[in-house]
Amino acid sequence: MNSLAKRFIAKRCLHSSAARLVRQRPSRTTPGAPAKKADLFDLEDLPEFGDEDASSAGHFVIGQQRQILHYLRLIDGEVALLNAYREEYQPPSKDKPLVVRSISYGNEPHPATAKRTVVVPVAHLPLNTPIAVHKFILLAGVRWSPTPPPDSGIGADESGGEKGYVKISCEDFPEPGMNLKWASDVLDKMVASANNAAGDNFTDVPLDFRHLEAKVRKQKKGGHRSGMNGKRPSLRDFPQEWLPDKPVSIA
Template sequence: MASTALRLSRSRLSRLAQPSSSRSIPAASSASAHAPLAPRSLLLRRFASSGGDVEMEEEGTSRRKRSVLEQEVSPDDLFELLTEPNDVGDMPSLTHRMMMEKRRMLHYFRLIEHEMPKLVAYRKPFIPPNSKETPLYVKSISYQGENHPAVAKRAIVVNVDDLPLADAAAVHTIKLLAGPRWTPNPPKDAGVMEQEAWGNGYIKISCETYSNGEQNLKWASDALDRLVEQANNQKESFADLPLDMRHVYAKVRKGKKGDHRRDRPLRPVSKADFPKEWLPRTAASS
C-alpha cells in the first residue's frame, strides 16, 4: 500500500550481514582515516530502530538524509479511508445524558398536551384569603431532604387586629400576656406585606421542642388560643398596667438607625409626616 522512499540497497545490506573479516574496507579519506568503526550489531540496531528507512553510507557511519517515513497513498486507498464505516456502535456517555434529558422533557411535553386539559374539571374560582378566617402566617425551613435540627421548627405570626378579641381591654391584655413576643411592627421574616397596616401590632410564637414539625405547629397554635381565651376573660382588669416596651427599644438601638428617637417604634415615619407648610403652593390654593 505504501512504499518507503528511503531504502537500504541490497548490496550494502549483504555487506552489512557478512563477517567483518571477509569484507573489503575501502580506503578512508584523510579526515576519517583514524575514526573508529561502529560494530555491526550497533549498525543493525540502528537499522531496526529506524524501521529500515535509514540509508547506510559507509561501514561504520549512518546518516539520515530524508524524513523517517514518507508514504505514498494512491487515490483508491484514500477514498477507501474516507468512506470506511465507523466501527463504534454506541454513543459517548455525554450523548446518552443529553438524550436522557431530551426524553425527560418529551415526557413532560406529552403530559402538558394530553393530561393537563383534563384538569379543567377541577377548576375553582380564586377567592382571596380572608385575614379573619386565616389570620396565621406559618413559617418553616426546609433543607431539601437534608437532616437538620431547624427543619422541625415552626413559627406563627398573627396580627392582633385579626384575633377574635372582645374589646379594647382584651387587646391591651393580650399585649401584656404576650410580653416580648408582641411587637408593634411585623417581624421581617414573617411574610407580611409592606402595604399592610400595623394596627395593634403582631404576636410571634415559635416552637422546636418536638421532633415533628406538625407537633410544634400544634403547640404554637394552642398557645395562641390560650392567650386569646385569657385576654377575653374579664374577671380581672389590667388597664392600669402600661406596656413593657424595653425589648422593642433594645432592638431598634441595636440596629443603630435612629428609630428609637421621637417614639418611632410605635408610630413609623411616613409621607404623612411631611410638613404641609413646605409643600409648594398650587394654582388652586393660591
C-alpha cells in the first residue's frame, strides 16, 4: 500500500461516536503521569477534513431543492387530474344568503379556529314588512352596518346591500359547529321576533347609529366632522342647482 492510500484511509477513518473518536486519538500523557480525560472538543486532535461531504448550509439548500422537485412532480402528474372536478362559480342566491367565515392556522392548534362568523344582507332575509326591517335593525344594534364588513367576503358592489348587513360571531363553545349553530339560531330568533306583529313593533323608536360614529371617530381620518356622516365630500356632492345654466368663461 503506497503512502497516498495510507493518507486517504487515515482521513476517512473518522467515526461519529465519541468512544471511537477517543480511541483514534494518540495519548499525549507523559510516562508515569496520571491519565487525563480526553477533551472531545479539542481541535488539535480532530482529523483533517477531506471535503467529502457538504456543509450544514449545503444540506439545507439540497433539502429545499428536493422539496421543490417534489411539488413540481405533483404539479406535472396530479394537478391535471383536478380538471375533472371543475365547477362554474355560481353566486349565492337569495335562499342561501348566509356567508360563514372561519379562521385557520394551517392545522396548528389555536383557540380562534373554533370561532365562526355569520354575515348576511338584511335585504335577503325573509322580513315581511318595512316595519319588520326597522325592528330587525333595532334588534341587531351594533351588529348592523350600512356597508359589508371588511372581513366578510362580500363586495361593496354586490346586490342586497341597500338595507345594510348584520354580522354575528361566536367563539364560546369548543367546537366550530356549535358556534355556528348558536349564531344561526340567534339569527333565526331575530327574524322571527321582527316578523311577530302581535308584540310591540317599536315604530316610534329611532335607529341608533352611534356605534358607526364611534368607529369613524376612532379611525381619525376626519370623517367625524359635523355634516360629513362618515364620508368625505367630493365633487359628486356639489349641489347641481348651484351650477350655472351656461358655462362661464373667466377672462
